[in-house]
Amino acid sequence: MKNEATCPAPVVESSRRDFLRLATGAALMSAFPMSTGAWAAGSDKPEKEEVRIGFIPLTDCASVVMASVMGFDKKHGVKIVPTKEASWAGVRDKLVNGELDAAHVLYGLIYGVQLGIGGPKKDMNVLMTLNNNGQAITLSNQLKDKGVTDGASLAKLVAKKEREYTFAQTFPTGTHAMWLYYWLAAQGINPFKDVKTIVVPPPQMVANMRVGNMDGFCVGEPWNNRAIVDNIGFTATTTQDIWVDHPEKVLGTTTDWVAKYPNTARAVTAAIIEAGQWIDASLANKQKTADTIAAKAYVNTDSDVIVARMLGRYANGLGKTWDDKNAMKFYNDGAVSFPYLSDGMWFMTQHKRWGLLKDHPDYLAVAKKVNRIDIYKEAATAAKAAVPKSEMRESKLVDGVVWNGKDPAKYADGFKIKI
Secondary structure (H helix, E strand, C coil): CCCHHHCCCCCCCCHHHHHHHHHHHHHHHHHCCCCCCCCCCCCCCCCCCEEEEEECCCHHHHHHHHHHHCCHHHHCCCEEEEEECCCHHHHHHHHHHCCCCEEEEEHHHHHHHHHCCCCCCCCEEEEEECCECCEEEEEEHHHHHCCCCCHHHHHHHHHHCCCCCEEEECCCCCHHHHHHHHHHHHCCCCCCCCCEEEECCHHHHHHHHHCCCCCEEEEECCHHHHHHHCCCEEEEEEHHHHCCCCECEEEEEEHHHHHHCHHHHHHHHHHHHHHHHHHHCCHHHHHHHHHHHCCCCCCCCCHHHHHHHHCCEEECCCCCEEECCCCCECCCCCCCCCCCHHHHHHHHHHHHHCCCCCCCCCHHHHHHHHECHHHHHHHHHHCCCCCCCCCCCCEECCCCCEECCCCHHHHHHCCCCCC
16 A cells, blocks of 8 residues: 555645645755655655664674664664564564564575575565674584694594584575585585584574584674683684675565665665764774673673674684784675675575575576665665665685676586585
């Protein structure tokens, strides 16, 4: 059902009505001074002013939470209500059935639902990328006791076939699964033949490793650092070492929701872009963010565990410490938040590589349908955010293979280790 505010007003003769119409438009412009002006519907007022956004307890939920806490949402005429969820499968189901308006969600989960793999099939949209980098692969101290300190030594141990080794990721089509599979394969380990992989929700990773349910896991922070602090594991690699400035979580929703509430979609996106700008602006802002999201209502762990890797102050649990300039980013002059078509396409290439997709999709057509660059550009204008010149980007991953989106089918089929 269309909201009356989205329907074009009838042409009228009365000069009084013309005056009132113009006055109303001026009032709206005053209320939302950051907007680009009158949109196609004649008003940029959000159709839905309270927006429920689901999140999983991870450091990269920060821009959604801070958009609400710091009032960036109010600036754009909406109220963001962050809603803590227990698992990615739960987030998926609540997005699909409408219990959530949008969510801090795994990039690959949105594409999985779009393509009907890993759950129900429904048309989905990515409004923006929430962050780059900031995940890791943690291995257990039991592996360390066997001489494993990195991917090469892990491959040697797995090749001995002394027992079955188990690795956890957070969702079958999600980012953590893809980073884990990609890294294992880059070491010569087939993630579907040489080891066992299981699904575990992010906040439960550390507890499961503590009791021996897995030998390694890939998850977002702060749970990799938590494993080190709790002395149960070490960081074998960060995901930014697998792919510098890789896409990670997105602001995801259904296509139906965006069609029904386009102004709301733009307003929420603008608010979260501004929150990302604010987080990245200073170390003090990152400290405040860590202190905020450490609360029980959000990530529910010690602030110090969160802030260390937010600031790029890494320790791997093996005695190595370093400052990582490629730590988690939320804005980076607009390069983070822009929903590059090539990013969405990459996840589909990996879904095909690992047998989740039987056939090659029309990679570019699907990405153009899912990634709402039109909404993003309007939101970026409202937030005074920079917009990259190209909708595609090029990167070299840990195995030396270059991804640029130019021939996705050839890329997907070109890996030595695949299903």
